[in-house]
Amino acid sequence: MGVPGQDLYRALARALWLATGLILALWFLHTVFFVVLLFALAFVLVLVLNPPVTWLEQRRVPRVVGALLVCGLVASAFALLGWLVVPRLADQLTHLARNLPGYIRALEGRLSVSLRRYPTVQAWLHPGGQALMARLPSMPSVLGRIGSYTLSLFELAACVIVLVSTVVYSLIRPRPLLENYLMVLPVALRDRAQRAFTRGSRMVVGWIYAHLIIGAIEAVCAGIFLALIHVPGSLVWASFTFFAELVPRIGPYVMAVPPILEALALSPMKALYVVGFYIALNETMGTFVLPFLWGREMDLHPVSLLFAVLALARAFGLLGALLAVPITGFVKAFYEEFYLSTRPHGKDAEQRTEEMLNREVTPAHTPAEHQARASPPED
DSSP states (O other): OOOHHHHHHHHHHHHHHHHHHHHHHHHHHHHTHHHHHHHHHHHHHHHHHHHHHHHHHHTTOOHHHHHHHHHHHHHHHHHHHHHHHHHHHHHHHHHHHHHHHHHHHHHHHHHHHHTTTOHHHHHHHSGGGOOHHHHSOOHHHHHHTSOSOOOOHHHHHHHHHHHHHHHHHHHHSOHHHHHHHHHTSOGGGHHHHHHHHHHHHHHHHHHHHHHHHHHHHHHHHHHHHHHHTTOTTHHHHHHHHHTGGGSTTTHHHHHHHHHHHHHHHHOHHHHHHHHHHHHHHHHHIIIIIHHHHHTTTTOOOHHHHHHHHHHHHHHHHHHHHHTHHHHHHHHHHHHHHHTGGGSOOOTTHHHHHHHHHTTOOOOOOOHHHHHHHHSOOOO
């Protein structure tokens, strides 16, 4: 038996080393977290591009050729989209920037007329003769608040090179990465790890493919509607709408703010039309069409998605919001495989849920009665 003083000293030393290691690990993670997010984005892109590469490989196309072919097609599609859309976007953005002061002055005039019975609000709109436009934040200040991380042009180019290189190399040789992922785990946990990874990857692929369909439908509908009611910059807002569903439930409403404000400067009734259109479009797509496209693979509750989007956007900015859905999908898959699958599931879970919804209190049961309720009846 050891001396009590020596045992206490060893325990304190072990606790001190553990606390020091934990602090260093947290400091290192905080320092390199942007790199972690960058590689998480690369991981998501690899999962999305892997199905067509694997499909080509199953048809005897070498994986190197298939990966380069798929990456080349994606890059060509983005280049073609930029060549077709970017010039028109630039023209419309220039037009919007040139006419924005006039829109704001018109909006200011309409608000002043509408709020003439509320002198306090009018004083806020014109504090000491200061116009509403002077109170609005400048574009650089707004862009500076979008994310927690800002990059210079050189850093952005370096990140793009690292991202593309990581995606291409991972697509060409994914098997060593997957083998190392399984080898770090005990043999008893590898089946669960395999199932969790497969379910998480299916969720990510289902999410991005559903977004492509939903984004295209929403962009076309928004562009046609805004053009029909003569809201300037309809192509710009339609292009933004295409990417809105990358941030589920919140992104579409955020993207709807600029066209609503622009329509309000032209006509209050026109602004109401735009508000009603975006609400109907977003709720129809988000409530009925998107769950149908996701299917069973992307079984995520909207409340979970909202929490993940807000939490990751607050912590890590725009990149965190974009990665909220894939991260939530993988967390759900690993949670169910490694935790819920090991928990005993009683046959009365649905009954207890209904009782909680109806605020009913069930009588307390002894441990033997709990076991009898949770166990299936014998034949």
